[in-house]
Amino acid sequence: MGAAVNLSDIVFRWRKSGPVVLNIPSLSVATGEKAFVSGPSGSGKTTLLNVLGCVAVPEEGRATVLGESIGELSAARRDSFRADRIGIIFQQFNLIPYLSVLDNVLLPCRFSGLRRQNAGGAAPQIAARARDILARLELPVETLIDRPATSLSVGQQQRVAAARALIGSPDLVIADEPTSSLDEDARKSFIDLLFREIEKNSQTLIFVSHDRRLEGMFDRTVALDRVNRVSPTGISV
Amino acid sequence: MIPLLRIALRSLASRRVTVLLTVFAIAVSVTLLLGVERIRTEARASFSNTVSGTDLIVGARSGSVPLLLYSVFRIGSATNNISWRSYQEIASDPDVAWTIPLSLGDSHRGFRVLGTNTDYFRHFRYARARKLEIVSGKPFDDVFDAVLGANVAEKLGYNVGDSIVIDHGVGSIGFASHTDKPFRVSGILVKTGTPVDQTVHVSLAGIEAIHIDWRSGAPVPGLRVDADRVRQMNLQPRAITAFLVGLKSRFATFGMQRRVNEFSKEPLLAILPGVALHELWSLMGTAENALSAISLFVVAAGLIGMVTMLMASLNERRREMAILRSVGARAYHIFSLLVLEAGFLSAIGAILGVVFLYVGLFFALPVIEAQYGLFIAINTLSGNDLLYLGAVFAAGLLAGVIPAFAALRTSLADGMIVRT
Numbered sequence: 071m072g073a074a075v076n077l078s079d080i081v082f083r084w085r086k087s088g089p090v091v092l093n094i095p096s097l098s099v100a101t102g103e104k105a106f107v108s109g110p111s112g113s114g115k116t117t118l119l120n121v122l123g124c125v126a127v128p129e130e131g132r133a134t135v136l137g138e139s140i141g142e143l144s145a146a147r148r149d150s151f152r153a154d155r156i157g158i159i160f161q162q163f164n165l166i167p168y169l170s171v172l173d174n175v176l177l178p179c180r181f182s183g184l185r186r187q188n189a190g191g192a193a194p195q196i197a198a199r200a201r202d203i204l205a206r207l208e209l210p211v212e213t214l215i216d217r218p219a220t221s222l223s224v225g226q227q228q229r230v231a232a233a234r235a236l237i238g239s240p241d242l243v244i245a246d247e248p249t250s251s252l253d254e255d256a257r258k259s260f261i262d263l264l265f266r267e268i269e270k271n272s273q274t275l276i277f278v279s280h281d282r283r284l285e286g287m288f289d290r291t292v293a294l295d296r297v298n299r300v301s302p303t304g305i306s307v
Numbered sequence: 308m309i310p311l312l313r314i315a316l317r318s319l320a321s322r323r324v325t326v327l328l329t330v331f332a333i334a335v336s337v338t339l340l341l342g343v344e345r346i347r348t349e350a351r352a353s354f355s356n357t358v359s360g361t362d363l364i365v366g367a368r369s370g371s372v373p374l375l376l377y378s379v380f381r382i383g384s385a386t387n388n389i390s391w392r393s394y395q396e397i398a399s400d401p402d403v404a405w406t407i408p409l410s411l412g413d414s415h416r417g418f419r420v421l422g423t424n425t426d427y428f429r430h431f432r433y434a435r436a437r438k439l440e441i442v443s444g445k446p447f448d449d450v451f452d453a454v455l456g457a458n459v460a461e462k463l464g465y466n467v468g469d470s471i472v473i474d475h476g477v478g479s480i481g482f483a484s485h486t487d488k489p490f491r492v493s494g495i496l497v498k499t500g501t502p503v504d505q506t507v508h509v510s511l512a513g514i515e516a517i518h519i520d521w522r523s524g525a526p527v528p529g530l531r532v533d534a535d536r537v538r539q540m541n542l543q544p545r546a547i548t549a550f551l552v553g554l555k556s557r558f559a560t561f562g563m564q565r566r567v568n569e570f571s572k573e574p575l576l577a578i579l580p581g582v583a584l585h586e587l588w589s590l591m592g593t594a595e596n597a598l599s600a601i602s603l604f605v606v607a608a609g610l611i612g613m614v615t616m617l618m619a620s621l622n623e624r625r626r627e628m629a630i631l632r633s634v635g636a637r638a639y640h641i642f643s644l645l646v647l648e649a650g651f652l653s654a655i656g657a658i659l660g661v662v663f664l665y666v667g668l669f670f671a672l673p674v675i676e677a678q679y680g681l682f683i684a685i686n687t688l689s690g691n692d693l694l695y696l697g698a699v700f701a702a703g704l705l706a707g708v709i710p711a712f713a714a715l716r717t718s719l720a721d722g723m724i725v726r727t
Binding site: 146168178182 | 310311314317320321626630631632633634635636637638639640722723
């Protein structure tokens, strides 16, 4: 098995005239690995996630995600590639407030035929799959599945977001500080449950956080402030 | 599976107050648009239905539109009368099949009183070829008999046999009343949806009788002729206001019109009702066009309000768009979402506008009928209406492109993560 993610000599700016935000000579994450990406704020974590999520394309260098060189894909192809192969969990406000818990979990199946197929294909099957994942993430499925997403506690919302990232078994799961709004116990159990699902499906996990207390739980740590040769002020070093 | 439309609907539902107000604004504008069209077409139909089968209308020389208005629609007043002798002379023309004399100038509690003869009931036609019918009682045969239009009887609660007093003049409050010579209701007409419904019909002799002891619009002091004595007197009118002419042959119309217009003993005017109506339309055309233009601008304002609402919501929806992008929504999904929302708002606005129109018509019709004598039928939507509704929907979709592009741009710039 090769690398799930491989970046070499990438340079990224949000705007043509803007500062360089990422300058990464080399970064790779192996398939099936659970990688912890650490770095203080301003070290380019958010931008890196946009690159890994195939939303942002580096202006220089080669970024390969799950075997695809993303610079060579059209915008539409990158969108469908992301929809099919990548699950994403954000820091907070992960859920569409006006949709129910179930509808939120099923959103990736709405936009990706592949993930819909992986989750069982027909509507009753994928709904059953969603309930299944929510239950394995230890959520009280029956009481909250039809409730609006915003009526849940933050901890519950993060687990629903995890279920959404996991449904349809995308090859790569990216988590952006998913535990930062959780307390100590919730944080631990959230990561344990996430690991359990990731391992079960042999998915790759890239977990971004500034909280280095968590890094011991992961296979490997990538210190972004060391890998990225751009200082927080945006000047290359 | 949840379709994009459902996401759009849920999103709108979560902003229901602003959404409802926006829909309401569009609905009101659509109601105005359809209402103006409706009143315009119905008014024309109603006007055209008012006089049928009449070849010429003859009155004292003035304009053709005023003559049409006062003789048929009971709007305004004649500036001059026609002498009885001239009327007799024209009525005896060999081309003339029938005439209906009209004598106006008095009223009863705001309703116009029309002096005429029984030819009115025999020859007058409305709504293409319909005859006047009496729902109860019979046409007048006594000097002091009156036949009421349907609305007069209904509004004032009169039945056959009731006694009414005619006021002098046409204001809603008469300056003076002919209290000494009351009339008796002899018959009530079927509803026609024309100004006939608002008219009190009496015989020419009746008009003459109530004015026999009057000069220059006031009772002559000391001269009092009571109702019984007046019957013995000569009640031949000296003048009438106008008369309707039916010809034996349509081909004689223009010849007859010329003979009347060139009548040497008195300046007279003969008009063709259709031509005069046409003239009336062209007079009203400017006002109608102005109304249509205004209603189109109001629709535009409604749609601009919708665009404003959608644009204003975009900033607080940046995260929503980012989440959708992160779960795999393509750029065109974001674009379509906004266009769908705009399309849905304008469609609901249009539908609600139609509902408002019918509710409005239901409540306004009795008022319009009573106030203006305009009878507006509650019809189904015409092809033209559907065209307008389709245009509003299409314009709404098109307007949705503006916020859709804005959302697309922000969303592409934001990516999956909103950097604040």
